[in-house]
Amino acid sequence: MNNIFVYIELEEGVVADVSLELLTKGRELASKLGVKLEAVLLGHNVSGVEKTLAEYGADTVWCADDELFAPFRTLPHTSVMCGLIKAEQPQIVLFGATPVGRDFAPRVSSALHSGLTADCTQLEIGPHKDAKTGKEYENLLYQIRPAFGGNIIATIVNPDCRPQMATVREGVMRKEPVAEPKAAEVKPIAWKEYLKPEDLAVTIIDRQIESRKIDIKGANIIVAGGYGMGSKEGFKLCYDLAEVLGGEVGASRAAVDAGFCEHERQIGQTGVTVRPKLYIACGISGQIQHTAGMEESAMILSINTDANAPINKIADYAITGKVEEVIPKMIKYYKQNSK
Amino acid sequence: MAKQVPDTRNVGKDAMTPEGTVNRAALPAIFNPEDLNALELALRLKDSAEGSTVHILTMGPQRAADIIRDAMFRGADGGYLLSDRKFAGSDTLATSYALSCVLKEIGADIIVAGRQAIDGDTAQVGPQVAEKLGLPQITYAEEVIEVKTDTIVVRRRLERGVETVESPMPVVITVNASAAAVRPQNARLVMKYKHAMVQSEKAAKEGTLSAELFEQRDYLKIVELTAADIDCDEMQLGLNGSPTKVKKIENVVFQAKEAKRLTSSDEDINELMVELIAGHTLG
Numbered sequence: 001m002n003n004i005f006v007y008i009e010l011e012e013g014v015v016a017d018v019s020l021e022l023l024t025k026g027r028e029l030a031s032k033l034g035v036k037l038e039a040v041l042l043g044h045n046v047s048g049v050e051k052t053l054a055e056y057g058a059d060t061v062w063c064a065d066d067e068l069f070a071p072f073r074t075l076p077h078t079s080v081m082c083g084l085i086k087a088e089q090p091q092i093v094l095f096g097a098t099p100v101g102r103d104f105a106p107r108v109s110s111a112l113h114s115g116l117t118a119d120c121t122q123l124e125i126g127p128h129k130d131a132k133t134g135k136e137y138e139n140l141l142y143q144i145r146p147a148f149g150g151n152i153i154a155t156i157v158n159p160d161c162r163p164q165m166a167t168v169r170e171g172v173m174r175k176e177p178v179a180e181p182k183a184a185e186v187k188p189i190a191w192k193e194y195l196k197p198e199d200l201a202v203t204i205i206d207r208q209i210e211s212r213k214i215d216i217k218g219a220n221i222i223v224a225g226g227y228g229m230g231s232k233e234g235f236k237l238c239y240d241l242a243e244v245l246g247g248e249v250g251a252s253r254a255a256v257d258a259g260f261c262e263h264e265r266q267i268g269q270t271g272v273t274v275r276p277k278l279y280i281a282c283g284i285s286g287q288i289q290h291t292a293g294m295e296e297s298a299m300i301l302s303i304n305t306d307a308n309a310p311i312n313k314i315a316d317y318a319i320t321g322k323v324e325e326v327i328p329k330m331i332k333y334y335k336q337n338s339k
Numbered sequence: 340m341a342k343q344v345p346d347t348r349n350v351g352k353d354a355m356t357p358e359g360t361v362n363r364a365a366l367p368a369i370f371n372p373e374d375l376n377a378l379e380l381a382l383r384l385k386d387s388a389e390g391s392t393v394h395i396l397t398m399g400p401q402r403a404a405d406i407i408r409d410a411m412f413r414g415a416d417g418g419y420l421l422s423d424r425k426f427a428g429s430d431t432l433a434t435s436y437a438l439s440c441v442l443k444e445i446g447a448d449i450i451v452a453g454r455q456a457i458d459g460d461t462a463q464v465g466p467q468v469a470e471k472l473g474l475p476q477i478t479y480a481e482e483v484i485e486v487k488t489d490t491i492v493v494r495r496r497l498e499r500g501v502e503t504v505e506s507p508m509p510v511v512i513t514v515n516a517s518a519a520a521v522r523p524q525n526a527r528l529v530m531k532y533k534h535a536m537v538q539s540e541k542a543a544k545e546g547t548l549s550a551e552l553f554e555q556r557d558y559l560k561i562v563e564l565t566a567a568d569i570d571c572d573e574m575q576l577g578l579n580g581s582p583t584k585v586k587k588i589e590n591v592v593f594q595a596k597e598a599k600r601l602t603s604s605d606e607d608i609n610e611l612m613v614e615l616i617a618g619h620t621l622g
Contacts, residue, residue, distance in 0.1 A: 071502075074466075074476055099497050103478045106463035110435060110470035115582030118461035128586060142586065148347055148458060153589040161582035202475045202506040205492065209500035221621070245621060257516070264498070270460060278620050299620055301611075302598070312598050317611060321603025329605060333612040334621065 003036040003060075004029055005090040005163070007081065008053065009100055010043045010070070012211070018096035018170035020056045025123055025173045026094055027057030032125050033139055035091070036060055039184070040084060042077055042191075044070040054184035055177045062088075064189040068200065071207060072100050075199035078107045083194025085112060090163050092141050094123075097167035105167055115158035116165040117143035119269070121172050121292070128157050135159075141166065146269050150288035171217045171272040214248075214264045221247030222276045224267055224294070227254035228283020228304065229323060235260040237327045238282055244331050250274065252290045268293035283323045286311025303327070340396050340438060340452035340468070341374035341410065343403040347457050370406045373453025375521040377514040381451045382414045382522065384483060392416040394445070398426055398437060404537045407561050411532040412524040417558065419445065420537050423565040428578035431459070435467035436580055440571040441564060442472060449491065450511045454479060462513070469511035476511045477504055481518045537563035 006026045009016040023039065030037040039058040041049060043065065050061040062084060068076055077100075085093065085108070093108075095101035097119045109116035122144035128137040141164040143156040158164040216222060223245065225238040235255065242249045251261040253268055267274055268290040279297035284290060286302070286309055294300070295314055302315040303326045312318040319326055345366035381393045395410045395418035397403050407418035419441060426437055442450060450469075455462035462478075469476035477493045484492040484503060495502045496515045534549045536559065544550045553559050566576055574580060601607040615621040 074478075078470070099479060102462045103466060103476075106431070106461075106466035107470040107476070109432060109463070110467035113432065113582070115430065115432060116463060117583060118459075118463060130584075143583075148345075151347070151590070154585055155587040155589075156583050157586045158582050159584060202477070202504055204502060204504050206503040207500070208502075209497065211499075278615070307600075315598040317601060318598035319601045319603060319607070319611075326603045326608065329603070329608040330612060333605075333609040334616075337609070337612050337616050338621070 002091045005093040008041045020175040021173040023056035042069040057178045064191040080191045093163045093165045095167045097169040114161040117156045120166045216248040219248035220277045223280045224250035226252040226284030342371045344371045344458040371456045376518040377451045377453045379521040419562045425566040430581035430583045431463040433580035439471035440569045465513035535559045
């Protein structure tokens with residue numbers, strides 16, 4: 001009772017990074033509150049997965065193993081999650097802000113009439129005093145997220161309704177196995193009691209999912225292009241430079257929205273957060289939406305025609321010039337000097 | 340379902356007040372972009388099924404009637420503006436409660452909305468409405484493949500692929516930006532609907548041609564609803580009905596740090612590469 005739940009997402013039977021990141025954060029919060037960290041696993045043929053979950057700090061693994069849970073469908077997952085939450089009364093429930101989490105977590109919040117904060121970038125525990133009633137609360141979950149296109153950071157609390165629910169994007173929080181893992185207790189979910197016949201009304205006719213190919217989070221060097229790359233053709237310069245330097249290509253939301261680059265490479269509040277050794281921002285103005293996802297890079301180099309672009313305020317090196325002139329020169333002089 | 344939003348994509352210097360709150364007046368109000376994709380998906384359904392109609396449901400201040408008119412200029416038949424101080428301060432749950440109360444009364448076979456609004460980026464209202472109505476949902480919809488007698492087949496866009504699902508109707512569908520772009524305004528419809536208004540807008544135009552036409556032509560009447568007009572529990576509206584509370588707001592300010600300034604000259608770029616290689620930043 002009153003423990004912390006983390007909904008575990010599986011990708012082809014493997015635990016998604018975001019779920020391990022949530023367990024890492026959940027472990028920290030659970031220790032602070034003196035409660036258990038409980039993973040909720042809905043899938044098919046999932047035995048063995050509990051070991052991974054224990055390595056990342058789960059005390060308990062609630063498990064429903066049946067073919068109707070994979071691939072993910074909204075209604076069965078919603079009903080089972082709601083049933084388990086009602087039975088177990090966790091105080092906090094965390095979901096990945098993935099297509100899955102963002103699809104069904106709102107339904108869970110709606111069914112349970114409790115708040116859900118989307119895309120949190122930080123989670124903390126702290127007290128709260130209601131400004132109107134003066135009522136004081138201890139140990140609330142601070143759900144911290146950017147809002148309004150990233151121009152403000154809001155701390156949201158959910159004082160009176162339970163559970164307190166939040167989604168967190170992949171790559172925003174660190175994942176770290178616990179120092180001395182203990183085996184997790186595996187408990188079956190009484191899912192047949194929670195499922196309604198109409199939950200199976202939606203059927204999947206066809207599904208074509210590519211395996212994950214791009215992983216820019218782990219790259220030491222990232223060459224990121226923005227709207228200033230001008231076109232999809234122009235954006236190719238980023239790939240040229242990344243290839244020569246041994247880095248990965250990233251993009252701002254503006255570049256992705258303009259179709260220069262696929263969404264998987266998007267960096268920022270609505271993309272991934274990266275912390276490379278070197279971040280080269282090409283034709284990126286530096287809206288907060290973007291910088292929130294890269295400002296912790298060890299070194300930032302910007303190329304922009306506007307000497308006053310906001311990105312230059314956080315850059316270590318600011319080159320004022322056109323990307324189509326500067327990038328070929330960087331390639332040329334890198335090759336000349338690196339030998 | 341659609342929302343009028345401040346255009347957070349083009350935030351200017353005066354978008355934030357010195358106190359760190361949002362200066363809504365300085366931001367242009369626009370039709371939420373993915374709601375336009377949703378409108379197009381709905382209009383295509385209307386085109387393919389004779390006798391069907393498309394209505395916009397939005398919650399917001401009086402000026403949100405602008406997006407209903409905009410939708411009518413593109414092919415929608417009318418709309419509902421849910422407007423009341425009692426809705427102020429609604430979080431996504433209170434918003435979805437209010438919208439679902441209206442939808443219970445007006446009814447629809449297919450409820451379409453954008454995936455998310457650019458001022459909040461939460462993507463919650465669509466699924467929350469579906470839950471409150473007890474309907475299935477199809478999120479991230481890209482295209483309707485087929486409408487059968489009682490079911491609809493839709494292709495969804497996921498992060499790394501596509502999925503085609505079949506759902507019974509009624510259903511709530513949320514639409515991705517990757518779906519077809521909205522059609523332009525139609526000159527004939529602009530002429531037809533340019534005097535479309537809600538009752539409270541008409542009050543300010545008393546005695547004008549606009550007001551006269553409004554009285555004569557029913558298709559110019561955009562339905563305006565207050566909390567009193569819908570069958571709802573007022574404790575679930577606005578701030579009261581919102582479990583989440585904003586504890587603190589911080590304005591994001593860049594930390595000032597001096598960047599080393601370079602030009603695009605060969606000398607500068609050469610020196611830079613030498614420096615980065617020497618410092619082992621580049622291998």
